[in-house]
Amino acid sequence: xxxxxxxxxxxxxxxxxxxxxxxxxxxxxxxxxxxxxxxxxxxxxxxxxxxxxxxxxxxxxxxxxxxxxxxxxxxxxxxxxxxxxxxxxxxxxxxxxxxxxxxxxxxxxxxxxxxxxxxxxxxxxxxxxxxxxxxxxxxxxxxxxxxxxxxxxxxxxxxxxxxxxxx
Numbered sequence: 001x002x003x004x005x006x007x008x009x010x011x012x013x014x015x016x017x018x019x020x021x022x023x024x025x026x027x028x029x030x031x032x033x034x035x036x037x038x039x040x041x042x043x044x045x046x047x048x049x050x051x052x053x054x055x056x057x058x059x060x061x062x063x064x065x066x067x068x069x070x071x072x073x074x075x076x077x078x079x080x081x082x083x084x085x086x087x088x089x090x091x092x093x094x095x096x097x098x099x100x101x102x103x104x105x106x107x108x109x110x111x112x113x114x115x116x117x118x119x120x121x122x123x124x125x126x127x128x129x130x131x132x133x134x135x136x137x138x139x140x141x142x143x144x145x146x147x148x149x150x151x152x153x154x155x156x157x158x159x160x161x162x163x164x165x166x167x
Contacts, residue, residue, distance in 0.1 A: 025145055026153055032142060033101025036113060040093035043086060050086050058086035061124065068127035075123050092116055100146065103155020110146035117143060 043049050051057035059082035066075045078085040092112060099109025117140040125134035132138075151157050 023153055025149055025151075028142060029100055029103070029106075029146060029151055032110075032113060032139075032146070033097045033099075036093045036097030036116075037101065038097075040090045040095075040097060043090035043093070050083055050090075052082045058082045058089075065124050065127070069124075070122040070126045074119065078123075089116065100151070103151030103157045106151035106155055106157050107147055110143050110150075114140055114143035114147055 046056075048054060048056040049058055052059040054060060059079070062075050062078050062082055062085070066072055066079070069075045093116060096109050096113040096116060099105055100113060117136050121134060121136035121140055125136040128134035
């Protein structure tokens with residue numbers, strides 16, 4: 001039996017499988033974009049978090065993971081200015097989330113998300129046992145397909161690419 005393409009799908013070759021593969025990363029992009037925007041806004045609006053010390057503060061979190069971190073020098077760097085580090089992470093998460101959700105320089109945004117997730121895995125969730133209970137490693141792996149593929153559907157990048165093709 002010969003495979004036939006294009007009959008049930010209006011003449012396009014590939015049909016639903018091609019369509020599904022074109023949209024496959026869209027749910028991941030929406031999830032990561034919305035999650036990182038939420039995480040950034042949550043940090044910025046939480047006065048307890050944006051403090052050098054006290055319950056739930058970025059300073060307390062960094063102090064509590066310093067000795068169990070894979071990269072204690074990175075935690076020491078954050079502890080030099082915990083509030084500044086907290087704002088850097090929060091605004092980084094916002095930029096990554098917006099870039100990912102709207103597909104604005106999507107590969108760069110995804111690389112930023114991967115870098116944030118990697119740094120959080122090596123510091124905050126490094127001591128999690130077993131390792132698969134730590135969510136930062138999962139986020140790191142979720143960013144990698146977007147680093148490789150970018151945002152080809154429903155994105156500013158796709159619009160810019162189309163405009164370049166039209167010229």
